[in-house]
Amino acid sequence: xxxxxxxxxxxxxxxxxxxxSCAASxxxxxxxxxxxxxxxxxxxxxxxxxxxxxxxxxYYAESVKGRFTISRDNSQNxxxxxxxxxxxxxxxxxxxxxxxxxxGKNHFDFxxxxxxxxxxx
Amino acid sequence: xxxxxxxxxxxxASVGDRVTITCRASQGISSWLAWYQQKPxxxxxxxxxxxxxLQSGVPSRFSGSGSGTDFTxxxxxxxxxxxxxxxxxxxxxFPRTFGQGxxxxxx
Numbered sequence: 173x174x175x176x177x178x179x180x181x182x183x184x185x186x187x188x189x190x191x192x193s194c195a196a197s198x199x200x201x202x203x204x205x206x207x208x209x210x211x212x213x214x215x216x217x218x219x220x221x222x223x224x225x226x227x228x229x230x231y232y233a234e235s236v237k238g239r240f241t242i243s244r245d246n247s248q249n250x251x252x253x254x255x256x257x258x259x260x261x262x263x264x265x266x267x268x269x270x271x272x273x274x275x276g277k278n279h280f281d282f283x284x285x286x287x288x289x290x291x292x293x
Numbered sequence: 294x295x296x297x298x299x300x301x302x303x304x305x306a307s308v309g310d311r312v313t314i315t316c317r318a319s320q321g322i323s324s325w326l327a328w329y330q331q332k333p334x335x336x337x338x339x340x341x342x343x344x345x346x347l348q349s350g351v352p353s354r355f356s357g358s359g360s361g362t363d364f365t366x367x368x369x370x371x372x373x374x375x376x377x378x379x380x381x382x383x384x385x386x387f388p389r390t391f392g393q394g395x396x397x398x399x400x
Contacts, residue, residue, distance in 0.1 A: 207389075216380065216391055216392075216393050216394045217329075217331075217337065217380055217382070217391040217394075218391065219382075219388060219389035219390065219391065222387070222389070231387045231388070232388075233388050234294075234388065267336055267337075272342070277325045277343075277384045277385060278384055279327035279339055279342045279343075279382065279384050280327075280329075280337070280339065280382075281339055281342075281348075283336035283337055283338075284336065285335075285336055286336060
């Protein structure tokens with residue numbers, strides 16, 4: 173059974189940093205791109221970042237480029253999101269999601285339950 | 294960036310109703326479109342990808358149509374478990390973009 177489980181959310185002050193993790197199981201992790209998608213309270217879904225299966229290709233939303241870094245450890249089946257210079261606009265539930273295949277045109281076929289990041293003083 | 298525009302933003306319907314949600318892309322995306330269903334406090338679940346292909350385990354009352362820039366999600370006979378918010382998402386290029394969502398609630 174495919175499972176992805178996020179951790180690392182919490183309360184952080186504006187300007188601070190936080191690192192999210194996602195533990196994956198039930199599939200060959202290195203064969204799939206992985207992504208982070210977020211949802212601000214009461215708002216819609218916003219794609220944040222994607223990393224290729226090998227980790228060699230990374231993509232970011234303009235809103236987080238230069239502040240967030242996505243990475244993966246295929247030996248540990250884990251995905252990470254390092255978030256720096258956090259602002260109140262980054263407050264959201266962050267979902268870890270598996271990309272459906274190795275093509276460049278894929279959707280998010282499995283999602284975690286999400287982890288809440290709150291940026292507030 | 295490709296903008297995805299859904300309409301309506303919300304729809305009130307009754308069990309048994311036919312519900313149609315549209316999604317328009319600001320430029321052509323061929324059939325690289327996904328539809329998701331999200332219930333309160335839960336992660337989204339993919340219903341259809343690409344544009345017209347029902348995902349495994351999704352009831353046949355859901356269907357998708359369209360290509361290029363105009364797409365439709367149809368629920369042929371609304372069931373109690375279908376009250377939720379629905380999102381479209383283009384998978385054509387980065388940045389990936391979602392529609393703003395359509396909330397289906399009880400009439």
